Amino acid sequence: MADDILKEAKDAFTEAADAADHNRATAIDDIRFARLNEQWPPNILSQRERDGRPSLTINKLPAFIRQVVNDARMNKPSIKVHPVDSGADPETAEVINGLIRNIEYTSSADVAYDTGVECAVTGGFGYWRVGLDYAFDDTFDMDIMIKRVINPFSIYGDPYSTEADSSDWNTAFVVDRLTKAQFKAQYGNAATVDWDDDAWSTVAEPWRSENEVMVAEWWKRDEVDRTIILFQDIRDGSFQVYSKDQIEKDEDFAAVQQFLEHKQERVTKAIKVTQYIMTGAEVLEKNDWAGRYIPIVPVYGDEFDVQGKRFFRSLIHNAKDAQRTFNYWRSAATELVALAPRVPFIGPKGAFDSDIERWQTANTRSHAFLEYDGQQPPQRQPLDTGSAAGALQEALNASDDMKAIVGMYDASLGARSNETSGRAILARQREGDISTFHFTDNLARAIRHTGRILIDLIPHVYSAERIIRVIGEDGSEDRKQINAPYQVQDPKTGQPMQQPVMGPDGQPMQDEGGNPLMKPIMALHDLTTGKYDLTVSTGPSFTTQREEAASQMTEMIRAFPAAAPIIGPELAKNLDWPGADKIAEKLDQMTSGQVPPQVQQQIEEGKQKLQQLSEENQKLKQDQSDSMAKIEADKQIAAAKIAAEKEIALAKLASEQELERYKAELNAAAVASRPVIQTQRFPEQ
Template sequence: MSKHEDILTLAVTRYKAAIESDQTEREAYDDDIRFAINDEGCQWPAAIRASREGDNPPRPCLVFNKIPEKIDQVEGEFKQLKPSIKVRGVDSKADPKIAEILQGIINHIEYNSNARSAYNTAHTSTLYGGRGAWRIDIEEDDDDPFVRNIVINRIPNVLTVCWDPGAKKTDKSDAEYVFVSESISEKEFKAEYPGVEAMDWDSDDKLMEGWRTDKTIRRAEYWWKEKVEKTFYRVERVVDGVPIEMTVKEQGEGDLLIEEKKVKRPGVKWCNMIYNKVLEGPHDWPSKYIPIVIETGKEVNIAGQSKTRGMPRFAKDAQRMYDYFASASAESVALVPKVPYLVTPKMIGNHQSQWDQAATKNFMYLLYDADPLAPTLYPKREMPPQLSTAIAAELGRMEHDIMSAMNIYRESLGDESQAKSGTAINARQRQGNTGSYSYTDSFHVALTYSSKILIDLAPYVYDTERITRIRGEDDVERDVAINAREGAPILQGANQDFMVKSGNGYINDLSVGKYDVVATIGPSHATQRMETFDLIARLINSVPQFGLALGDILFKNMDVSGAEEAVKRLARMVPPEIMSDNPPEKPPDPKIMLEMKKIELKLQDQNRKDFETQMKAITELMKAEAAERGQQAQEMAAVMGLIKERLPPIGPQPGQGAQP
């Protein structure tokens, strides 16, 4: 078998397995979404409708569809939210500025692709039927065919998507294969693929079921995962004169090879096919993720089979009953003008034509002849049927059952209800919001997977030296250079706040570092501005003194002409100490200063007294010591006098000679 035959054999088998395992859920989705919009009057079973319309006169089959308004409420709340993506680094090579660039690239992709349309389509489909989808593609630039762009496209009909039944994750990111198919006419197929022989529609091959009819041909995009061998190099590279060890996919000039390693990594392949032929491909897809994003509604697992649903699933019976009782009520009221008269043949015999039209025309009077057999009687209309209180009660109960099944109550719809206090109304609104939050959470899961695909694709698509536009959360656009060499001319026209030199010597190399995403869903930037404006306006209204300090911020959040000029003028009026990051110190309280001065004077007076006492003590001590020293001198003189008296003279005395 050729390579293409191997691909086709496996693909056809996989497609059949995917469709068969999901057939019940696909039928339930189709039934739910058709019922919710009353497609072709399907809220009335066909047999009952035919029976009622076949009566003489026909009985009404009215539809008062209560389901769409509940879904519209949840859908409207979702559309007021703004999905946003935060990119963050997860290894030592990641840089916050590169993370900001990647985040800006994703925002710009969403803006250029009108991704919100894809998100809304998928979410609305999920609300109605329990599943939705969008896709991520790589397309050539309209102006430059050598430039590729990432785009987010919507999938209007989620039933064109089928996936590996072995996928366990909510977002189906673990699916080994995914099909996106469509049925096209044979004429359209021949015009698009001239010379390609399609299979015969009357073939006995059972695997061909669903691929060919007498008028259509199924064309499918087939995505599948394969283990791909990749080579990595551990090299020593000199960056700014410093040798650094790093792992790269390609060796550069001057790199010193340390180790080479071949490993198998999951890769994705794509082809476009019909049952018996590969029309395009197979091609390698430059990401480890299949770029089909699945959003699911409320999901449970029964005996290993995933069961998903949207909002209408358990409200259908209550809606059928509501239609029935509403039709019965209308039928009862409509029959009031046609209540028959009690007459005898003699009374109307001469005026038959007028009486035959009495139920359809408004006559000013009706003629009759008195019946000799009943001279006291005259034509008399029967009592009209009264509107049944049971029907009215059932209508109210069925409407409540519809709301309960869909978890949307009167308070959420803005209607009056039995809840009168603000607390009770808010509690009921929160109950409805909590019940529908699981759909918002499902979208959050899908958005996270979609963002991972974008982050993984970015280094492959934006792999050349170029200026690209990024978009911030405030919708401000900036031109940023990526994959640029040092000194490259494009750096002059790029935003200088984003200049990250990577280890390989390039500026803003998106392939360096590992990044992850965090998806959030919250108020839009415009909504946040409105809330900020409202809060500051109420604050200034309560405390007018705040107007001088907050006036410029108030106008900054106003979407009116001249707001920017007003901000500049008001900012010049704000005192410098408020605008400064280091405001001057507040002068001390005079009362505190006076008390401190008094304490200081008291301390000085006390110190003076202590000093005088010490000096006096020292003087007395010195006097005592002096007196003591004088007494000691006198005593010493007296002692010396006694010594002199008692000691013999030293040396020869006068008149005495020395002895021989």
Template structure:
């Protein structure tokens, strides 16, 4: 067995002192819890609703055993609240409150919490605690972390049922009703001795040693070892920095190797700082008086959640009670009157026949067995020996129940309803109310009388949500894929990325996607499986609410009934909303019917196609494009026709000018050959210019290659045949 250190001895002494304080504070409340729990579970075998001395006196009565009947009406009154809580479950709702938190990230948090509840079978944990709360006054469940499998380092969160609330102790100085401010807590468990020695072979010698109990007595038995799990919450001084980017940072969150660099940059990065405190929860496993295991709990709360029925402190004495306590005397009265009525009837004999002795003389074997055998004929002597008629035997008046017992039972039943606030209409029995509204009002009156039990359960579930928000970023601290669950029960995958910049990022085929891209990808069968959600639980701050309402299955059935009535009145709605109707149906084949109806609904209504307004705008734009194209085509045709007309006009005008010039040259050449030289020179220079006359419509700065002059008309000499300037005629 390992050597005990001074620190371990101090921790054990602290645990013993605190446990003694818990025992002293809750001792009387625990005795009453046990008595109330047994009374609520009373039946004819265990006789928990009868005082033990009364049972012994009735059983050993000198005149014969007397009945001790148990007609447990308390159980039904309690189950009415418990089953109402089952049908109106409190759901954890998470809201974003700042530091980058978004609505989508809050919904992912909800989905993770909902999947943790589903995987942990948290419904059983909640119902067990609620049952103990209603029957005895309080109940518990606890939060644990466990490895996903033996070959993984990844952990998951689990909500575990506490079968025996008396095995849990919490800080007696708690101020918050949900126990969120508890500084310490204990959980005791009896472990088989052989299992303990297998798990802790080095600690097998602690079996049977002094434990955390009154007067140092050992709790260990021959077959079991009592283990104590001790949680303690400690405040640790820290410093909070307000950074220039609007975020805040605790000094303890800075890695040790980066603190020196942070201090060097603090003047430029830090806007303000102040001292603060953070919480650390330590966990110890104590066997006997030795610490056999220890660890640091990742969260900041003691992970023990309590559900209180009613709690009072009178004259410094704690008292907790549930729904049973107020009904105990009325139930005892009912059992007494029922037993007395049965006893009164049992003391009365069976209804005998009244007959003269001579009337049955000779037929005694028939009449002696008349109350045991079913004879078809009972003979009797109708005439005496002297001829005197004898009247037939007559049965005596049957036993009559005393009205006092019936009145007593009725009074006890009424008093049970008075003290519980639950009346016949709420219990499902016929009552004076006849209209539906009157029955609902009476049921509402009963709900109001017991609603605090459901509300206290919702407060405990809300505290569970706070623990989850605190734990998820610390447990899911590596990249992994986790399951989330929608309220309808549908599951999907989310990739946890603790280093992501945003709380939520939608990806399609590995690339960031906008809402429109995501919508198109979800509608595309080829891309639907490539849609991924990246979630960073470290970004943002969130708040928790617990919404109490009907279970999803109940609301689903109500939605189906309501939509059925609406579609009966307006059958045209079935063409656009029929898939929603059958989506809320539970009969086999409803899912296939939904898919078939979807294929008949226009994509725009399903949100998978182009919205009607956008589609109409696109049609208008297409019509404008078509009209513009047609107009451009007509303009081009008109331009081509005009160009051809202009070309023909210019060609005719140039030909006429050329002919006129030729005729003039002929006349000039015939009269003055020297003058023709100047004309030819001018003509050659004009032909060698960049543009020809008549090209004035071209851009002034555009350079063109020299063009060959057009062939002269017939009868005009070619240029090379013309006389050269400065040369006389041949």
């Protein structure tokens, strides 16, 4: 069995290597030409060196490469996960989005993406890998990692692949060459065939050279039959699907099996991926892969198909002849100017005898004066620069040819050109971006396939109860409980959230004291259930978007100052200086009518003091009211007493007056009833 696998693997490698030879040879030549300045044919270069002629290499191609690669770095595609079926939910999709961003952050995926796209632009193809590793040295939890492939020539893909992102790869090889000491140190325990064994004598190139051996990872993707069973949960009537393999491996299935009713089953097709570590003599390891895709992601450059044969070309492949022409004519112009004979002086015979030593060095040294004999001074012949000017013009033509071939002109490279208005410059830059956009679009396809691999792996790798770190789009970090219920917390206060307990009548229930019964709000992010899909958006990075948004918001506030209260919080969020987030939060609270917690606490304390003062004032008022009532009662009593005394005095006076009147009347009556006695007065004697 092992021999059959070894033979199958070696045949598959030979087929993959033969199919990729033409692309690999072209890529090596393009990389050496653009990056190592190997731009002169060896025979011509050696001939010119023997003749002492200049062979200049003025490499203009890296500027084009950097422009496309750095544009891709600034506009890096991002993965966005969406729920698909009823078993998925938007909040869990956001958790998966944050988990993928955390995977990219912890494994430096941006370096892998940048290396892949640079290889694609320079050589026509690049790669990165998806792998697994322990989260920490002292744990058994696994994490997904994205690692770069610095040597794209170590990968051999499926020669029968037709998909643009190679998601249909059924075979792939990752090769590495090791010395005898390296091989024994790394695979000595796994190897059963000794280095000096006779079995190695039949192993030929490229599997073994005199002092090196090639170790290969063979990734094999097979279609297998899988039996799935539909169960109905008798407790709630829901339907669940399990595979026979899952039932055999799941230890918790026996606990719930009594509640599941078998409905139907069928045989379906599944994908099994296996990794073999091998040499040309034996298979060293066999590992089953959890996902359904080979975890190697290619990113291609300029791709086209000719009669079923795929070709991958770099950005600068067709510009190499223009670059060679440019080098030749710049070398020729230098040669014509630098190696041209010195222009002689012409004069009558004997004119140079007076100072012959200085005249002989007039073209190589700078003299303060030159003496001559005769009436007519010697004349210098004019310099013929016609040939050099023609060579420089041809060099300029070659430079323009390079721009036209690549599709990037001076405006795209940041140089001055014949455009004068900003609109014209932007239009030319846009044309340059469009002519090279297929490189950025191929990067987006590769990242989309990476997201597909991650979504496929996450349910297998993150299947246990654990707390994971998720990263937001703005770089903020959070911790999320997965695969287990947890109590939801209020994002503003951080306190556990609760909800009323509803009775059979649909109304909130109350306890004996009349208080509403509350229960905690629970949530569950189960990454093992549900189906999710993804999209990839290409655009400026979050930092670039934030800077542009801040600039445009500032301009809008200047044009429309009344919008400042509305735009202010969002503007502060997009500013990149310390404390901007806190200021944004305070502005947001001001515009929304909310009060910061510190101010709210001060207000509550003030309210309590005010309530206390109000109660004290009320008590004082009550005491004052009691005093005032007593005073008023005393006043009323005094007034009543005075009034009573007055009445008594008046009554007494009236009584006395009535008594006097009565006495007067009695006296008058007495006088009237008394008899009249007449007296007679006698005269005095």
